[in-house]
Amino acid sequence: MRNYTEVTERLKNLDVPIERLGTAHNYPIYQIHLASSAHTPQRVLITGGMHGDEPAGVEAVLQFLERDNTSRLNKFSFLIIPCINPYGYVHNTRETRDGIDINRAFETEDVAEAAIVKKALGKTQFSLTIDFHEDYDATGFYLYEGKQNEKYIGPKLAVAAKAIGSIDPDDPGEDAPDLAEGVYKVANSWGTQGLAPYLLHFHSEHVIISETPTVWELEQRAALHLTILDTALKIISESDA
């Protein structure tokens, strides 16, 4: 059993208001909005804990929130959902209590966690979404990228992330074409039942799924996720300058 109260306590200790989006299987799901100081900010969505047995995503989101993001708010606003699947987080299960993989449920209306995320999205359009995941079979990291204009930054992200650890040598085998070593394209064949392809279709011109190997220590996995995120924000802010 993992302790969701510790997550909640860390959120409540932040300097920013946290908002309860809804409740699934008796656990509250939270969002945090970090407002930008810019007139027309680029909106970024950050999500963790979709799969409850992948805690490094939740840890990465918490560490992101716990640091000083003032300079990033000159350019970006952030909508952050730290833990989409708190039941799974507590019980260390990929799925919900009902055995549902939320990341295959975005085309349906009857999965509470997916419905709560969709409600949070509203009609918002994001410049970038990053969704943190983990892989039990991998020995290194990799990532998926989807981008409407197909100007991919994944190869640069992978180079930066190599400072944290090595790239997984195996193809994840999800019917995703390679963009570079450790970088795979979000494939059209996935449909829109997963969060990232759903967002790419309806809410976000650019999506990244960061995958860390569970075999690494938690701190290294969280550091990998944050390196991918920071590098993506840096590239986007520079290309827009």
Ligand SMILES: [Zn+2]
């Ligand atoms: Zn996952």
